[in-house]
Amino acid sequence: MNRGAADTIYALSSGNPPAAIAIVRISGPAADRAVEALAGRLPEPRRASMAMLRDTAGGMLDQALVLRFPGPNSATGEDLAELHLHGGRSVVAAVLAALGRIDGLRPALPGEFTRRAFENGRIDLAEAEGLADLLMAETESQRRAALVLAGGALSRLVEAWQGRILGLAAQIEAALDFADEDDVGEELPPGWSAELDALIGELSSTLARPPIERLRDGVRVVIAGPPNAGKSSLLNILAGREAAITSAIAGTTRDLVEAPTAIGGAPFLLVDTAGLRDSHDEIETIGVGRARQSLEAADLILWLGDPADCPDRGRAILVQSKADLEPPCSGADLHVSAVTGAGIDSLIALLTDRARALLPREGEVAINARHREALAETLAALEEARAGHDLILASESLRHARAALDRVTGRAGVEDMLDALFGTFCIGK
Missing domain, CATH: 1.20.120.430 (tRNA modification GTPase MnmE domain 2)
Known part of the structure; x- marks a missing residue:
C-alpha cells in the first residue's frame, strides 16, 4: 500500500485486545470527517466527549470516549482523533471495519504516525530513535536511556x-x-x-x-576455563533458568550458549563456552576455537580456570566455581558454588559494579x-x-x-x- 501525505490513516494504538480499553487513532485531513461519520457530531477540540459510535447503516458500534486534536498542534502535526473504546476483540474489529468503509481513510503502516510527526516537525530523528528504543526496552537502564533520548x-x-x-x-x-x-x-x-x-x-x-549498543545488546560476559570447571552451571544460576546443558562429563558444551538476562536492572548477555583444551575431536576443536574468539569480543570474562592461565586479567573476574568441593584458591577474586549458592550474591554485585563502568550513566x-x-x-x-x-x-x-x-x-x-x-x-x- 502506497503511503501518501494526503491520506488519512487509522490504527489500533493500544495493545491487542481483549483489554479494558482500546485506543484507535486517526490522523490526516479527513480525521474530523471520520469522527463526525461515526459519532454523528464533532466534539470540541481537546475535550473528552462521550459518544455512541455508529456504522454507516446506523448500527451501534460502541459507547466511546472521543478526543480531537486539530493540527498542527497535535502529536503528528495534522488533524488527529482518538477513539477510546471498550477493549473487546469484536468491538475493535467493528470500529476498524467502519473506518475502512469511509472514503479517504486507510490502515496505517508500521511507524507511520511517528513518521508523520517527524516529517511535520513535531519530533526530530534523534527523538524518534529514542521512541524506537523505548518500544524495545526490556530493562530499567534501557528504559531510562530511551526516555532521555526521546525527551530531546x-x-x-x-x-x-x-x-x-x-x-x-x-x-x-x-x-x-x-x-x-x-x-x-x-x-x-x-x-x-x-x-x-x-x-x-x-x-x-x-x-x-x-x-548505547551495549545497553541494547547487554554487557557481554563470557564464562571460560578448562572443561568441567562448572561454567554451564554458573551460567544457569546467573541467568535464572536452565539455559545450558550441565553434566559431569568433560566437554559437554561444544558450542557457544548465549543467555540474555537482566541483573540488577542492567542488561547482560551471558556466554557459555567450550572448555579450553587441546583435543583430537574435530567438533570439540571447532568449539574451542569459537570459545577463544568469544573471549576476544567479551566485555567481561568470568575465568573459572587456573589464575595463571587467564587470557586477559584486565577484563576478567577470577572465579573458583566449586567452592563446596575444593579448598580455597588463593589467586581467585571470588569463591562460589552453584550447588549451595555460596558467593553468588558477591559475584552478582561485582558484575553489576563492573557493568556500571561499561554502560551509559543514568541521565546521560x-x-x-x-x-x-x-x-x-x-x-x-x-x-x-x-x-x-x-x-x-x-x-x-x-x-x-x-x-x-x-x-x-x-x-x-x-x-x-x-x-x-x-x-x-x-x-x-
Whole structure:
C-alpha cells in the first residue's frame, strides 16, 4: 500500500485486545470527517466527549470516549482523533471495519504516525530513535536511556553546538569583511580559539561515552576455563533458568550458549563456552576455537580456570566455581558454588559494579553508531578549523561541522535510513 501525505490513516494504538480499553487513532485531513461519520457530531477540540459510535447503516458500534486534536498542534502535526473504546476483540474489529468503509481513510503502516510527526516537525530523528528504543526496552537502564533520548536531550545538545559553531563562523565572516587583504587570517577576536577548543573537548567527551549498543545488546560476559570447571552451571544460576546443558562429563558444551538476562536492572548477555583444551575431536576443536574468539569480543570474562592461565586479567573476574568441593584458591577474586549458592550474591554485585563502568550513566545522553559517525565527522571538521591558518578554509570547515550535526537530528542526509527506522515501530505508533 502506497503511503501518501494526503491520506488519512487509522490504527489500533493500544495493545491487542481483549483489554479494558482500546485506543484507535486517526490522523490526516479527513480525521474530523471520520469522527463526525461515526459519532454523528464533532466534539470540541481537546475535550473528552462521550459518544455512541455508529456504522454507516446506523448500527451501534460502541459507547466511546472521543478526543480531537486539530493540527498542527497535535502529536503528528495534522488533524488527529482518538477513539477510546471498550477493549473487546469484536468491538475493535467493528470500529476498524467502519473506518475502512469511509472514503479517504486507510490502515496505517508500521511507524507511520511517528513518521508523520517527524516529517511535520513535531519530533526530530534523534527523538524518534529514542521512541524506537523505548518500544524495545526490556530493562530499567534501557528504559531510562530511551526516555532521555526521546525527551530531546541529544537534540538540545546538538542545537546548542550548532548555535556555538554558527557564532564562531560569524566571527570569521566579520574578520573577513573588515580585514585588509594582507591581514586575512590574523584578525580573529580574542577567545575564538578557546571557544573552539571547548567545543572540541565537549564533542570528544561525548564520543568517549559508553555506546548505547551495549545497553541494547547487554554487557557481554563470557564464562571460560578448562572443561568441567562448572561454567554451564554458573551460567544457569546467573541467568535464572536452565539455559545450558550441565553434566559431569568433560566437554559437554561444544558450542557457544548465549543467555540474555537482566541483573540488577542492567542488561547482560551471558556466554557459555567450550572448555579450553587441546583435543583430537574435530567438533570439540571447532568449539574451542569459537570459545577463544568469544573471549576476544567479551566485555567481561568470568575465568573459572587456573589464575595463571587467564587470557586477559584486565577484563576478567577470577572465579573458583566449586567452592563446596575444593579448598580455597588463593589467586581467585571470588569463591562460589552453584550447588549451595555460596558467593553468588558477591559475584552478582561485582558484575553489576563492573557493568556500571561499561554502560551509559543514568541521565546521560547515550549515542548510537549513527550519532557517533556524525559527531566524529563534526569533530574532524572542527579540528580542521583549528589547524588551518586560512580564514576562508576555516569557515568552510565550520560549515561542514554544522552539516554533519544536521544528520543527527535528521535535517539532512538521512532519507536512506528513514524507512528502516520507522519500519521497526508497531502499527499504530
